[in-house]
Amino acid sequence: MTFLLAGARVVDPSSGEDAVRDVAILEGRLVDPAQLSDDAPRVDAAGLVVAPGFCDLHTHLREPGGEGAETIASGARAAVRGGFTTVCAMPNTSPPLDDPDLLADLASRAAGAAARVRFIGAVTRGRAGEALTDVAALAGAGAVAFSDDGAAVPDALLEAALGAAMASDRPLFEHAEDPALAAGALMRAGPTALRLGLTGWPPAAELACVERDLAAAEATGARLHLTHLSTGAALDAVRAARRRGVRVTCDVTPHHLALTDAWVSGDRAWSWEEPGDVDGALAYDGRCRVNPPLPARDDALALLAGLADGTIDAIATDHAPHPPERTLVPFDAAAPGLIGLETALSIGLAAVAAGRVPLPVLLAALSVRPAAIIGEQRSLAVGSRADLVAFDPVATWTVMPETLASRSSNTPLLGRTLPGVVRLTIADGRVTWNDGILAPRA
Template sequence: MTPDLLIQNGRVLDPVAGTVRTADILIRDGNIASVGTDVAASDVPTYDATGRLVSPGWLDMHVHLREPGFEHKETIATGARAAVKGGFTAVACMPNTEPAIHTRDVVEFVRQRAAETPITVHPIGTVSKERAGRSLAEMGDLAAGGAVAFSDDGAPVYDAGLMRRALEYSATLKRPIINHMENRALNPDGHMHEGSVSARLGIGGIPGLSEDVMVARDIELAAYTGGHLHVAHISTARSVELVRRAKAEGVPVTAEVCTHHLALTDEAVASSDFSTHTKMHPPLRPARDVDALKAGLADGTIDALCTDHAPHAPHEKEVEFTAAPFGIIGLETAWGLIGRELIAPGHLSVEEAVGKLTVAPRRILNLPAPTLDEGAPANLTIFDTDTSWTFSGDDIRSKSRNTPFVGAAMQGKAWAVYTKGTLNICDEA
């Protein structure tokens, strides 16, 4: 524990005000005691943040921690270490576990396990019982137990009537419905994006249309019910345009994008010689879609950045491409890819990028954003945008290792996080 700490000479970034100023932050008993220049405190340990930025702690609102039921892939403890390595002080975890997070006792189990970790974990409950898509889960009870949203992620909510009722409950419970945007009738045998690359490689494709039609349906349902629809891992240009139009019409819809969908295209499947680490859901799309995602982030259509951190054990991924499960890990590479793909090219300022990791995801989940106000609990990420580095296997803290980014160049690095009264050095997680 480091309940008392003086962070010196950092560039303190306030994503709400959009300001950056050089200042010291004094922490007493885990709370911010003062923020200013030349803060004096000889009786506490210090952290020299010269040349680094200090912001409110980052939240990844879309991760898979696999526990309970799939601990061979990841546990809440190992996922928390990966989060710290990546600079996150909090995550929201998806409910496709075994049992699924479809009853209050499972929500409370996750929260109890997470209490033993250095980060905060916000469970997401299911929309339907057992994620089977037949009847609604006890959404009110899940919310009372601490569920911050509802999703059957990994399985779309096909039944429009069920989705309508879920959105009606969303409006009452003030929690978003996060649908897995895919109509699988349009891609029953797909393994990558349907297009020229899949045709050349002879692999069954997943058309962008399968995402677009589900996004369009759910926007109409959200407009009708007034429930909050959140579009998970948006990946197509058409879906971005649908969300943009819906927002302009006042529909309560928000969206997130994964860092890997900003960094790779479907050509990665070919260039990697069918590496299963390039197989994810939704699949990697063509460059025109990647460009649209970046434009959607820049104009505010896409609210939040996330990873869809999806660990799979080596023996599950070390098979032929069409037999492998979808998904990659992402917590450890998130900021390096954001710096490389968004900040360095000028698509987002550092203030905007941090806002999409701090304020936006918490606003979507109706969570209070950490502040830099005196007296507030210290919840901070210390990072930079300048460090160029190469991601290696030694940087992986997840229990699984399924990532296409080993050996990839990164721009910007997370150095430390402070939360729960403790300073954690990212590289020592």
């Protein structure tokens, strides 16, 4: 695999580079263009952005147990279609990933996948919240982090879980939500929930748990990673904790940055736009149900500001595939979550186009910074293994089941035309997504 991407805008957050130049790839490695022979294939990359391969810290691959919605292979194809070269699979499969042998089995299944698939081990056996898993053995088998995603680690186990993760030098990925405060909630509390007659999720449900987690991380010195934060108040708590020296990182999802609770009532305006004319026919779409729920507009804007100012380390998709029979149901019966691997970059680029976040900051939150949280390197420097994405930030595509590589298409963005088309993804030296810009066998 040897070729030249000529005249691309190279954005490398690992070095701060943002410049137009040629990118030369020789046998899967980044080299000085002078090292390529004159007959090496040359791809006109003018207008394309080349960035380090994206790393998703929060992916649901549904294998084992939910292969109708997604598999390791299909999820990895969706990943590279969206520019991700690494995905971190959450352990809430059936059975849950709480056992080193199962992890080894899944890792072998993932060996030939289009993206690197890393695994997050369960914190508690069966994700039942009662007894810790063998964290050290799971880490030894390759778990990059630990999480009971879907629920917070119970009070009684929190310090022990943080201690065990710390002993294995792994972060705890916490779904920060107080179960009592969130009980029965269907969407974000507020005027829209009140009007729609849906039980509201109070932002205190997140803040209370975040404060608890930060205190425990401070007490233990362990690494805490707060996933899918959805409120400005939680971000403020993270900022304050960092000033105290707490080892905390955090991510937000694209849908908490760009969508709002008004989407449940049929609004389809991005969070940074003035609320639009609500199309009442779209109300109560089960694909808008997600946990934590789509935020109030003020919170979405606070998250965008936190992304722009660097408080937020990573954009993680919480890619949550579900088959139609689990979303084509009344709102309160819908399975929470939406797919995100193939739309994350596009949503981010829409925010960039709106002036909400600079492109290099967006790309850092998609690539270098999340990769660092699980101990992966990303760089476009000469000499590095090629692991990158090349995308056209201006070209558009329309989200349809047939344009998605995922087995599922549960997203309220279905039918929407979005900016940003991934032309080429190179994962660990292999071309695993090529949207026609590279001749076969290059």
